[in-house]
Amino acid sequence: MSEPVAELTSGGGAALPLGVYSRPKGGGGWRDWVTTVDHKKIGILYGGAALFFFGIGGFEALLIRLQLATPNGTVVGADLYNQLYTMHGVTMVFLVIMPLAAAFANYLLPLQIGARDVAFPRLNAMSFWLFLAGGLFLNFSWLVGDAPDGGWFAYAPNTGVTFSPGHGMDFYAIGLQIAGIASLVSAMNLIVTVLNMRAPGMTLFKMPVFTWMILVVQFLLLFAIPVITVALFLLLFDRNFGANFFNPEMGADPLLWQHLFWIFGHPEVYVLILPSFGIVSEVIPTFSRKPLFGYEFMVFSGIAIGFMGWGVWAHHMFVSGIGPISIGAFTLSTMFIAVPTGVKILNWLATMWGGKIRLTASMLFATGVVSMFTIGGLSGVTHAVSPADTQQTDTYYIVAHFHYVIFGGALLGFFSGFYFWWPKVFGHRLGETLGKWNFWLMIVGFNMTFGPMHILGLNGMSRRIDTYSPGFGFEFWNLFATVGAFVIAFGVLCFAMNVILSARRARGLPPEPPDPWDARSLEWFTPNPTPVHNFDEIVEVSSLDEFWHRKWTTDENGRVVRRATAAEVCQTGDADDVHLPSPSYWPVVVAAGLPLVGFGLLYNLWICVPGTILVLIGVYAWVFEPPDDPDGPFGGGHGDEGHGDEGHGETEESASDESAPQEEAASVE
Amino acid sequence: MSEAIVTEAGEPARGDHDHGDHGTLTGISNNKLLMWVFLGSECLLFGGLISAYLINRSRFHTGPAPGDIFDIPFTSVSSFVLLMSSLTMVLALSALQRGDIRNNRIWLLTTALLGSLFIGGQVYEFTSFLREGLGYTTSPFSSAFFTLTGFHGIHVSVGIVMLMSLAISSYRGTLTQKNSETVEIVGLYWHFVDVVWIFIFTVIYLVPSPTS
Amino acid sequence: MSTDTAAVTHTEHEHPSDAKYVQIAILLAALTAAEVSTYFVDIGPILIPALLVMMVVKFFYVAAWFMHLKFDSILFRRFFVAGLILATVVYCIALTAFEFWSKG
Ligand code: HEM
Ligand SMILES: [Cu+2]
Numbered sequence: 001m002s003e004p005v006a007e008l009t010s011g012g013g014a015a016l017p018l019g020v021y022s023r024p025k026g027g028g029g030w031r032d033w034v035t036t037v038d039h040k041k042i043g044i045l046y047g048g049a050a051l052f053f054f055g056i057g058g059f060e061a062l063l064i065r066l067q068l069a070t071p072n073g074t075v076v077g078a079d080l081y082n083q084l085y086t087m088h089g090v091t092m093v094f095l096v097i098m099p100l101a102a103a104f105a106n107y108l109l110p111l112q113i114g115a116r117d118v119a120f121p122r123l124n125a126m127s128f129w130l131f132l133a134g135g136l137f138l139n140f141s142w143l144v145g146d147a148p149d150g151g152w153f154a155y156a157p158n159t160g161v162t163f164s165p166g167h168g169m170d171f172y173a174i175g176l177q178i179a180g181i182a183s184l185v186s187a188m189n190l191i192v193t194v195l196n197m198r199a200p201g202m203t204l205f206k207m208p209v210f211t212w213m214i215l216v217v218q219f220l221l222l223f224a225i226p227v228i229t230v231a232l233f234l235l236l237f238d239r240n241f242g243a244n245f246f247n248p249e250m251g252a253d254p255l256l257w258q259h260l261f262w263i264f265g266h267p268e269v270y271v272l273i274l275p276s277f278g279i280v281s282e283v284i285p286t287f288s289r290k291p292l293f294g295y296e297f298m299v300f301s302g303i304a305i306g307f308m309g310w311g312v313w314a315h316h317m318f319v320s321g322i323g324p325i326s327i328g329a330f331t332l333s334t335m336f337i338a339v340p341t342g343v344k345i346l347n348w349l350a351t352m353w354g355g356k357i358r359l360t361a362s363m364l365f366a367t368g369v370v371s372m373f374t375i376g377g378l379s380g381v382t383h384a385v386s387p388a389d390t391q392q393t394d395t396y397y398i399v400a401h402f403h404y405v406i407f408g409g410a411l412l413g414f415f416s417g418f419y420f421w422w423p424k425v426f427g428h429r430l431g432e433t434l435g436k437w438n439f440w441l442m443i444v445g446f447n448m449t450f451g452p453m454h455i456l457g458l459n460g461m462s463r464r465i466d467t468y469s470p471g472f473g474f475e476f477w478n479l480f481a482t483v484g485a486f487v488i489a490f491g492v493l494c495f496a497m498n499v500i501l502s503a504r505r506a507r508g509l510p511p512e513p514p515d516p517w518d519a520r521s522l523e524w525f526t527p528n529p530t531p532v533h534n535f536d537e538i539v540e541v542s543s544l545d546e547f548w549h550r551k552w553t554t555d556e557n558g559r560v561v562r563r564a565t566a567a568e569v570c571q572t573g574d575a576d577d578v579h580l581p582s583p584s585y586w587p588v589v590v591a592a593g594l595p596l597v598g599f600g601l602l603y604n605l606w607i608c609v610p611g612t613i614l615v616l617i618g619v620y621a622w623v624f625e626p627p628d629d630p631d632g633p634f635g636g637g638h639g640d641e642g643h644g645d646e647g648h649g650e651t652e653e654s655a656s657d658e659s660a661p662q663e664e665a666a667s668v669e
Numbered sequence: 670m671s672e673a674i675v676t677e678a679g680e681p682a683r684g685d686h687d688h689g690d691h692g693t694l695t696g697i698s699n700n701k702l703l704m705w706v707f708l709g710s711e712c713l714l715f716g717g718l719i720s721a722y723l724i725n726r727s728r729f730h731t732g733p734a735p736g737d738i739f740d741i742p743f744t745s746v747s748s749f750v751l752l753m754s755s756l757t758m759v760l761a762l763s764a765l766q767r768g769d770i771r772n773n774r775i776w777l778l779t780t781a782l783l784g785s786l787f788i789g790g791q792v793y794e795f796t797s798f799l800r801e802g803l804g805y806t807t808s809p810f811s812s813a814f815f816t817l818t819g820f821h822g823i824h825v826s827v828g829i830v831m832l833m834s835l836a837i838s839s840y841r842g843t844l845t846q847k848n849s850e851t852v853e854i855v856g857l858y859w860h861f862v863d864v865v866w867i868f869i870f871t872v873i874y875l876v877p878s879p880t881s
Numbered sequence: 882m883s884t885d886t887a888a889v890t891h892t893e894h895e896h897p898s899d900a901k902y903v904q905i906a907i908l909l910a911a912l913t914a915a916e917v918s919t920y921f922v923d924i925g926p927i928l929i930p931a932l933l934v935m936m937v938v939k940f941f942y943v944a945a946w947f948m949h950l951k952f953d954s955i956l957f958r959r960f961f962v963a964g965l966i967l968a969t970v971v972y973c974i975a976l977t978a979f980e981f982w983s984k985g
Contacts, residue, residue, distance in 0.1 A: 119699045119703070120699070120703065184710065187710075188703055188706045188707055188710070189703075191706050192699050192702045192703050192706065195694070195695055195697075195702065196693035196694050196695055196697065196699055196702060197693065197694060198694050200694075222706065222709065222710045223709070223710060223713050224713075225710070226710050226711065226713040226714035226717065227713055227714075227717050229714060229717075230714060230717030230718055230721065231717070233816070234721060234816070237812065237816060238812075241805060241806070242805065242806035243805060243806065243812035243816065244806065244808060244809040244811075244812045245721060245725070245809060245812055245813065245816075247809070250728070250731055250808060250809055251728040251730055251731070251808070251809055252725065252728060252809040253724065253728075256721060256724060260717060260721075
C-alpha cells in the first residue's frame with residue numbers, strides 16, 4: 001500500500017492543501033489496474049478473481065469427491081473434511097458465483113443502458129477491492145490451518161466457541177462481513193446507475209432483460225445483506241466478546257441464527273440465479289434470431305421472484321421445530337414461488353420455438369441452463385412439500401437440488417455469457433470447437449456427479465459425513481459421481497485452454513469486427529473490444545432491442561429485411577474528446593484496511609490500529625481528492641467544479657460526490 | 670409528477686443546471702439517491718437488531734430484568750435531546766439554503782453538541798447498568814440490549830463526525846450555499862438515526878418490559 | 882404518506898419555513914411528553930396501542946418534514962417505504978415464529 005502513497009506527494013504541480021493529492025496519472029501496467037475506476041476494467045478484475053477462487057473451490061470439491069469415492073475413505077480426516085466442504089460452499093457461493101455476476105454486471109450494465117460508467121466509479125473500485133480482501137481473508141484461514149468448519153450456513157450453536165474453538169468461524173464471520181460490505185456498496189451504486197444514467201429514450205421497459213435481472217438482484221442484495229450483517233455481528237460478538245445470542249446454556253434460542261441466515265439466504269439464492277437468467281435471456285433470442293418471447297412476463301416474473309423470495313425462508317427449517325403453522329405457511333409460499341420461475345422457462349422455450357437456432361457454444365450453454373435448471377427447480381418443489389422434505393432434508397438429495405440450480409442454472413449461464421461477450425471484452429472470440437468440448441464435458445460430468453445424488457439421498461446417505469461404511473448400497477453411485485467430478489474438471493480445463501489458445505491465435509490479428517453474433521442490445525454499438533470511453537456518442541434509444549432494429553426492419557409482407565449492416569450502425573470508437581473520471585488510489589487503500597482490522601480482532605487488538613488508520617487515511621484522502629484530472633488522457637474542457645464534499649466520512653454511507661459521466665455525455669453531443 | 674419522470678424517463682431532465690444534478694435521467698442527484706437507497710437498507714439492519722433484542726428481552730434469568738433496570742425518566746431526557754437535534758439539523762440546512770453561513774455553522778455545531786449529549790447520556794446509562802450488575806455477557810437480554818443501543822450509538826457518533834467535518838469546512842470557507850446538498854444528505858442520515866431512536870425509545874423502553 | 886400538498890417540482894427548493902419546522906418540533910416534544918407521561922399515569926389496556934400510535938406519528942413527522950419526503954421526489958419515498966415495509970413484514974413473521982406475541 002505504501003507504494004502509491006510515496007508517489008503521491010510529487011503529483012499535481014499546483015499547490016494543494018495538506019493531505020490533498022492529485023489523482024494518479026496512469027503509468028501503465030499493473031498500476032492502471034490498481035487505481036482504475038473504469039467499470040470495464042473492474043468487471044474484468046471481478047471475473048479474473050472469481051475464476052481464481054473457482055480454481056480453489058474446484059480443487060476442494062475434487063478432494064471431497066476423492067474422499068467419498070470409496071467407503072471408509074482415508075484421503076482426508078474428518079476435521080479436514082469439515083473444513084473442505086465448508087470452504088467449498090462458501091467459496092463457490094460468495095467468491096465465485098456472486099463475483100461472476102458482479103463481473104458481468106459491471107462490464108455490461110453501463111453499456112446496456114448506454115452510459116459511460118457507473119454513477120460512483122470510485123465506490124465501484126472499492127467494492128471490488130473489498131470483495132477481494134474478504135475472499136483472501138477467508139482463504140488465509142487455510143494458511144494458518146484453521147479454516148471454517150461449520151458448514152456454509154454455519155448453524156449455531158455448533159459455531160460457538162464451545163464446539164468450534166479455533167479461529168475458523170471467525171474467519172468466516174469477518175471474511176463474509178467484508179465481502180458483504182462490497183456487495184452492499186455495489187448494489188447501491190448499480191441501483192443509482194440504472195435509475196439515473198440511462199441513455200435518452202431508454203425507459204425502464206426498454207432495458208434489456210439482463211439489466212433488469214441485475215437490477216432486481218441489486219435490490220435483493222440491498223435488503224438482504226444487512227440481515228446477514230446482523231447475523232455475522234452477533235456470531236462474532238458471541239465468539240469474541242462473550243455475548244449470549246446463540247448460547248442455550250444462558251437461555252438463548254439458537255434458532256435466531258437460522259432465521260437470520262435464511263432471511264438472507266433465500267433471497268441470496270435468487271441473487272445467484274437471476275444474473276444467469278438475464279444472460280440466457282440475451283443469448284437465446286440472439287441465437288434463435290427472434291425477439292425474446294414475452295419480454296414483459298420475463299421482467300415481471302423476475303420482479304415477482306424478487307418479492308416472493310422474501311417470504312419462503314423457513315423452508316430451510318422444516319425440521320428445526322418451527323411449529324405446524326409456520327411449516328404450513330412456508331410450504332405454501334414455497335410452492336407459489338415456483339410459478340414465476342416456471343414462466344421464465346416456458347418463455348425461453350417459446351423463444352427458441354420456430355427460431356433459426358444456431359448452436360454456438362454460447363447457445364449450448366444457454367440450453368444447458370434451461371434444461372438443468374428445470375430439473376433443479378422440480379426437485380426444489382419436491383422439498384417444498386414439507387412432509388416429503390422431512391425425508392429429504394440433510395441428505396444428498398438436497399445436495400443434488402442445489403447443484404442443479406447453482407451449477408446447472410447459474411454457473412452454466414456464466415459460461416454461456418463468457419462465450420457470448422468474450423469478443424466484446426477482449427476483441428476476439430473463444431474457439432468454438434474447444435467450446436463445444438467444454439460444454440459437453442461439463443454437462444455430462446455434471447449429470448454424472450449430481451444426478452446419482454438424488455438416488456443416494458433418497459436411499460438415506462446424509463450430507464456432510466466424511467465417510468460411510470460399505471454395505472448400504474452407496475458404493476457404486478459415489479464412485480460414479482467421483483468420476484463425473486473429474487469429467488467436469490476436464491471440461492473446465494478445456495475452457496482454460498480455450499482462453500489461452502484463442503488469445504494466442506488472435507495475437508497480431510485485427511480485433512473481431514463489430515457485432516459477431518447479430519446481437520440486439522446497446523453494448524454492440526461499440527467496437528470490439530470496447531474503447532475506454534464506451535460510446536463515441538450516446539445512443540438515442542427508441543425501442544427495446546435498439547441495436548437490432550437499427551439493422552433490421554420488416555417489409556410490407558412482414559418479412560425481416562436488412563436496413564443496414566452492423567458496420568454502418570456501429571460506432572468507430574475513435575472519439576477523443578470524452579471526459580472520463582480519473583483513476584484513484586484510495587479505493588484500494590480503504591479496502592486494504594479492513595482485513596487488518598479483522599486480523600486484529602482475531603490475534604491482537606493492536607493490529608486493528610494500523611488497519612483503522614489505513615481506512616481513515618483512505619477515506620480522508622478520498623474525500624479531499626480533486627474531482628478530476630484535467631490533464632488526463634481525455635481531459636476535455638470540463639472545468640474543476642466546486643468540490644464541497646468535505647465532511648463526508650467514515651463509512652460507506654457517506655460516499656462523496658463522483659463525477660457523473662452522463663454529464664459529460666451531454667457535452668459531447 | 671416526478672413519478673412520471675421516473676417511470677417514463679422519456680424526458681431526461683437535462684438543462685436543469687441550477688440543481689447540481691444536471692444530466693441524471695430522473696433529475697435527482699446521484700448522491701442524494703445513494704443516501705436514500707442506503708437508508709432503505711439500514712431499515713433491515715436495525716430491524717434485525719431490534720428483533721434480536723425483542724426475542725431476548727425476557728431471557729434474563731442470569732441477571733437483572735429490563736423492567737427493573739431501565740431508568741425511564743433519564744432516557745426520556747436523552748431521547749428528547751436527540752429529537753431536538755433533528756430540529757437544529759433542519760435549521761442548519763435551511764440556513765445554508767438561504768446562504769446564511771453563520772447560522773448554518775451555529776446550528777451544525779448545536780446539532781453535534783446535542784448528539785454528543787445523547788452519547789454522553791448513553792455512556793452514563795451503560796456505566797450505571799454495569800454497576801447494577803448488567804454486563805455485556807450477563808444474559809441474552811443484556812447482550813442484545815447493549816448490541817442494539819451500541820449500534821445506534823455508533824451511528825450517532827459517525828453522524829457527529831460528519832457534522833464536525835461540515836463545520837470545519839464551513840470555517841475554511843468551503844461550505845457554501847452551492848453545496849447545501851451535502852448538508853442535506855448528512856441531515857438525512859442524522860434524521861434517520863433519530864427516527865430509529867424514536868422507535869427504540871417506544872418499543873424498547875416505554876412498552877413495559879418483563880420484570881423479575 | 883400523503884401527497885396532497887401541491888407537488889413542488891424538483892427543480893426548486895420550496896422548503897417549509899423555519900417557523901414551520903419549529904412548530905413541528907413543538908408537536909414532537911408534546912408527543913414525547915405524552916409518551917413519557919404513560920410511565921407515570923396508568924392508562925390501562927390502551928397503553929401499548931397509544932404508545933405505538935404516537936411513535937408512528939412522530940416517525941411520520943420527522944420523515945415527512947425534516948427529511949423532506951413530503952416534498953421531494955417520490956422515488957426517495959419509495960425506497961424508504963420499501964425498506965420499512967419489508968423490514969416490518971419480514972421481522973414480524975420471524976417474531977411470530979418465535980411466538981413472541983404470545984410469550985413475549
Ligand atoms: C423452483 C424454485 C425452488 C424451490 C421450490 C426450492 C426449494 C428448496 C427447499 C425447500 C430447500 C430446503 C431443502 C432442505 O434443506 O430440506 C432448498 C434448498 C436449497 N436451495 Fe432451493 N429451491 C428453489 C430454487 C433454488 C435456486 C434457484 C437456488 C440457487 C440458485 C436454490 C438453492 C438452494 C440451496 C443452496 C439449498 C440448500 C441450502 C443448504 O441446506 O445448504 N434453490 N430449496
Ligand atoms: Cu430457499
